[in-house]
Amino acid sequence: MAVINRILIQVDDCKGCGLCIDACPVNVLDFADELNAMGYRPSHYKGEGCTGCGTCFYTCPEPRAITVVRNIEGLEDGYCPHCKNTVKLLSGFRDSEEKICIECLKPINS
Numbered sequence: 001m002a003v004i005n006r007i008l009i010q011v012d013d014c015k016g017c018g019l020c021i022d023a024c025p026v027n028v029l030d031f032a033d034e035l036n037a038m039g040y041r042p043s044h045y046k047g048e049g050c051t052g053c054g055t056c057f058y059t060c061p062e063p064r065a066i067t068v069v070r071n072i073e074g075l076e077d078g079y080c081p082h083c084k085n086t087v088k089l090l091s092g093f094r095d096s097e098e099k100i101c102i103e104c105l106k107p108i109n110s
Contacts (some may be wrong), residue, residue, distance in 0.1 A: 007056060009066055012036050015040050032044035076099070079108075
């Protein structure tokens with residue numbers, strides 16, 4: 001099975017500078033069509049092709065705006081009450097019990 005990587009972008013933390021888009025060696029980022037809460041066009045992951053290199057993460061000047069998840073198939077499955085679907089769950093950053101939905105990026109209480 002191929003390893004599937006994914007880029008998660010915290011839309012409201014992105015200032016739309018485009019540095020990650022320019023830096024991506026495999027061209028899997030673009031500007032989103034809609035504006036975020038701050039009025040910027042944030043970066044958007046096109047949906048496939050991420051190699052997990054982390055160049056976007058290291059290029060981004062905004063802390064917490066970009067997370068690179070390597071091998072999403074290895075993540076735990078769970079139900080997201082926000083998305084109302086079974087999704088892959090990412091471990092939380094501050095609390096080891098907290099999980100985050102990789103679709104909507106909202107915390108899920110275990």
